[in-house]
Amino acid sequence: MKQRILFVCLGNICRSPAAEGIMRRLVADAGLEGVIEVDSAGTYGGHAGELPDARMRRAAVKRGYDLRHRSRRIAEEDFAAFDCIVAMDDTNYEALCRMAPSREAIGKVCRMAEFFGPAYADRTYVPDPYYEGHEGFERVLDMLQEGCANLLAEVRSRIRS
Template identity: 35%
Template sequence: MAATGTKSVLFVCLGNICRSPIAEAVFRKMATDGGIVDQWRIDSAATSTYEIGNPPDHRGQACMKRHGVPMRHVARQVTKEDFMSFEHILCMDESNLSDLKRKSKSVKDYTAKIELLGSYDPQKQLIIQDPYYDHVGKILWTR
């Protein structure tokens, strides 16, 4: 459980090597720049087991480096404990949301609020597309 006065957020995508570690790194940078990082517990995880133990995708790391955003992460899968220890679990797409809601059913009285990260987008882009595949990745990774 997070310490008293500490807020917590877990970012989730399919493999935890592209979207969610980028969201984690950007959020951590924003919290650091805002002088409130010590008030937050920030992490990311996957709905799948595909990439457990792997670092973030090299293209995402390069993108974050170009923008001066530190990124240190090793892919992991969402655990039952995450549903109890995080206030917010923010996922990238409907498939992640469905997987998380299904997994949460095995956790009695979980406390996390499970939502799409895009629901906080002022431009109302609910779904954060997976940049892993070249047809989308070429757009994201060149920014």
């Protein structure tokens, strides 16, 4: 059974494309490209068509992630197309729940923080690094690497079932 995961942040230029890039690499390393599909979107469409923020791309490439995604706003059809819609913070989680066309669609929405392990167990969201310096982008990548690894483990267990 194919699983489709959509990562969502506000503008789809920092956190969600980074999560998409990390998850793509994890999926490829696990040999699951034909089983798990990954994409990202934003709840705000003002950056539509843009590449991820240059600072995020620089930080990601140092870790071996190639972020080529073009920003897009989430669409109603995404709620039908994806099995899991992962919000980076509470504001985007709430926006996704308001946008969802049905209760069933709301059930697909979760928070990235749900997949944090011990290193970030005290965190309830992925902070937006847009207004921060280099360290903010590095911290977000650290958090997303942990969260994506745990999310992949959960998805793998569903696939095996």
